[in-house]
Amino acid sequence: MKMHKKKLFSDETVTIGQNSDVDNYIMAIESSCDETACAIVKNGREVVSNVVASQIKTHAKFGGVIPEIAAREHMDAINVVIEEAFSQAKEKEGINPEDITAFAGTAGPGLVGCLLVGLNAAKTLALVYDKPFIGINHLNGHLCANYLDTDLKPPFMALLVSGGHTQIIDVKSYSEQVILGETIDDAVGEAYDKVARLIGLPYPGGPKLDKLAQEGNPKAFQLPEAKVGDYDFSFSGLKTAVLRLVKSFPEDERPIADICASFQERVSSTLIKKLKKALQNSGYDTVVIAGGVAANSEIRKKLFALSDEGYKVYAPPMKYCTDNAAMVASCAYFNSNTFDDVNAEVFSRVK
Ligand code: KG4
């Protein structure tokens, strides 16, 4: 049960989430990196509106996200995405701003200047409409993308792969999660982006590398697998191995597609091997993937192959893999692991 106190205006308490006796419409805002997003989700699963303004074009010019510029772009986009989310909800279900049960915003981890824009917008909406405010951990949000439009229920094993994180998480219940292992250096998405840059692909490199890999031979080169703990990962050695391999060819003779395919094969097989081990040891019958890299074609293929072994497999559709606010709204509904008053502050790293 979730009890929220609205500290600034009143001491009234409201129940939000699965124990609420009315339909919950939660509006959430996400602005942790380079997407300004706003969504309204009914009862944690039903997406009523979902608006994402991407800054990819801006940052492509610089080859990566420039935090100060990203924060300014969020300022330009924030009102537009909020208005659009309200208008989609009005059109679809006749929902007005006054009908929103609570307002949620990503509190971290992420770029502080960017987080401040979205979090303060969500807090302001909560104050204006006199509703509760809920601060959300972005990583929990990615996990909850799996609840959107599905009937998924804990317990399950999760692989969280994003630009900043790589974790195997034992999701014991909606609110209890145990991190079994994580990367000791680069995150998977980070490794993709770095390897993409060193072979000359433009930002954002991950999806482009994935595309090239599909045209190459995954067995062309045997790339090394890091020796770390059972459920931990390390990708910096692999990145160096790719750099060495690339440099071993003259610039105009580099078998780029084969290199991409071999890199993708090593990454995907390592991730799925460890995930499967965690899954077997847990005795669970359900496995999910989450985060921006969950959009990767080969990782999805290997994950879905687990269904041949009798496992129930969930992977969010592409639009809910990368940063969005629907996953944040779902998290506000299901997850009690939140910071829930208007004094909640942003944070850059995992708490
Ligand atoms: O979850 P996300 O949107 O942002 C973070 O919270 O970090 O993930 C972004 C990351 C980037 O590193 C991007 O290159 C990677 O996800 N990514 C991919 C693919 N699509 C996005 N990496 C590999 N293959 C893809 N298809």
Ligand code: ZN
């Ligand atoms: Zn993310």
